[in-house]
Amino acid sequence: xxxxxxxxxxxxxxxxxxxxxxxxxxxxxxxxxxxxxxxxxxxxxxxxxxxxxxxxxxxxxxxxxxxxxxxxxxxxxxxxxxxxxxxxxxxxxxxxxxxxxxxxxxxxxxxxxxxxxxxxxxxxxxxxxxxxxxxxxxxxxxxxxxxxxxxxxxxxxxxxxxxxxxxxxxxxxxxxxxxxxxxxxxxxxxxxxxxxxxxxxxxxxxxxxxxxxxxxxxxxxxxxxxxxxxxxxxxxxxxxxxxxxxxxxxxxxxxxxxxxxxxxxxxxxxxxxxxxxxxxxxxxxxxxxxxxx
Numbered sequence: 526x527x528x529x530x531x532x533x534x535x536x537x538x539x540x541x542x543x544x545x546x547x548x549x550x551x552x553x554x555x556x557x558x559x560x561x562x563x564x565x566x567x568x569x570x571x572x573x574x575x576x577x578x579x580x581x582x583x584x585x586x587x588x589x590x591x592x593x594x595x596x597x598x599x600x601x602x603x604x605x606x607x608x609x610x611x612x613x614x615x616x617x618x619x620x621x622x623x624x625x626x627x628x629x630x631x632x633x634x635x636x637x638x639x640x641x642x643x644x645x646x647x648x649x650x651x652x653x654x655x656x657x658x659x660x661x662x663x664x665x666x667x668x669x670x671x672x673x674x675x676x677x678x679x680x681x682x683x684x685x686x687x688x689x690x691x692x693x694x695x696x697x698x699x700x701x702x703x704x705x706x707x708x709x710x711x712x713x714x715x716x717x718x719x720x721x722x723x724x725x726x727x728x729x730x731x732x733x734x735x736x737x738x739x740x741x742x743x744x745x746x747x748x749x750x751x752x753x754x755x756x757x758x759x760x761x762x763x764x765x766x767x768x769x770x771x772x773x774x775x776x777x778x779x780x781x782x783x784x785x786x787x788x789x790x791x792x793x794x795x796x797x798x799x800x801x802x803x804x805x806x807x808x809x810x811x812x813x814x815x816x817x818x
Contacts, residue, residue, distance in 0.1 A: 536576060539585055540569060544736065545808035546655060547593050553650045554597040556639035557767050558813040559789070562735060562806065568596035590665040594647060601643060635767075635812050636694070637687050645680030648673050653681075697768040697816065704763070706792055707770055711761045714772075719750040727796035735806040746800070761788075765816040773817055774804070784815055 547568070552561030572592050582588050638646050651662040663670045699707065706725075713721040723743070732740040732749055740746050753759070760780055764773040766787050773784035787810065789801040803809045 533573075533576065536573075536585070540572075540589070543586060543589060544806075545811070547589065548806075548808050549811055550590065550647075550650050550655060551593055551597055552809070552812060553635055553638045553654065554594075554643075554646060555600055556635045558635065558809045558811070559767060559769065560600065562803075562809055564596050564600050565593065567600075568593040571596065584664070587661065587665045590651075591667065594666055597647075598643065633684060633688070634692075634814065636814070637684070640687055641680050641683055642676075644668070644672070644676040645683065648676040649680045649684070652677060697765045697770075699770055699818075703770055703792075706795065707763050707772070707790070710790065710797070711763055711772060714753075714761050717754060719754055722750055723747060725797045727793060727798045730797055730799070732800040733802070735801065735803045735809070737805045749800070749802075763818040765814075765818070767814050773815060784810065784817070786810055787813070787815070 544565070548558075548561055548565050550561075551564040551568070552558045555561050555564055568589070572589060575592075579588075638650070641649070647666055648662060648668075651657045651665065652659070657665070659670050659673055662668070662673050666673070668676075710722065710725060713719075713725075726743050726746060728743055729741070730743055730746050732746045734740075734749065740749060758777055760775045760777045761772050762775060762784070764771055764784070764787075766773070766789070769789060772788040772790065774786050774788065775784050776782055786803045786807045788803065789799075790797060791799040
């Protein structure tokens with residue numbers, strides 16, 4: 526009989542390998558790389574909780590995607606009570622290897638995916654973005670193959686129309702007070718004045734180093750800044766991630782490159798209350814709507 530550790534260790538390795546792909550799915554299902562990470566973490570928690578009683582898992586990858594899919598549906602139901610799969614149009618024919626459609630889907634922004642119904646969205650992500658077959662999608666999403674075909678047909682047709690529509694979303698803006706706090710944090714960080722950065726922390730500050738660890742309180746969070754002081758591969762700039770104020774992080778050797786990851790900050794009464802750093806979850810920038818100020 527395998528011990529809990531013998532079961533858990535290979536499962537953790539599998540998750541490490543699959544995490545970017547699972548996030549890519551969750552982000553496109555929720556329309557947000559940030560919400561996608563929340564859903565992914567919820568799904569992984571559920572998977573670890575179910576693992577001891579799951580018995581032999583013939584297809585661990587499919588099992589994980591099923592859990593991630595259900596977690597994404599739960600998130601969407603909480604947000605909008607959107608309808609999921611139905612088996613309408615069972616004889617719909619779909620070409621599963623259309624390269625033009627594949628490119629359209631892979632290039633579509635996250636906000637575009639959100640304009641598709643859930644069934645269409647999940648099927649297109651699975652096939653045209655992640656490359657799974659009809660049979661694999663049917664098993665992972667617990668939907669019939671005709672239902673998947675119908676969802677792909679309608680979703681691809683809708684994507685073609687959406688690709689021609691202009692993006693008329695308003696440009697996000699920061700208040701004067703928010704910009705002052707963000708700029709002060711970034712300026713002090715770039716100057717490597719970490720004592721000044723620590724002075725900005727609330728006593729109850731919470732930090733999440735995504736995919737690695739969580740720390741609470743000024744004393745524990747102080748180690749985070751020490752670790753940053755030991756490396757030189759970063760340069761901070763102010764910006765937005767999906768309309769949320771953020772620190773965008775560029776490679777210090779290539780300041781003109783697209784930011785490689787981002788950090789979300791939240792303030793309370795002028796003090797830094799939460800830090801959510803995606804340094805070890807750079808997969809989250811895939812498809813992210815980033816705007817440098």
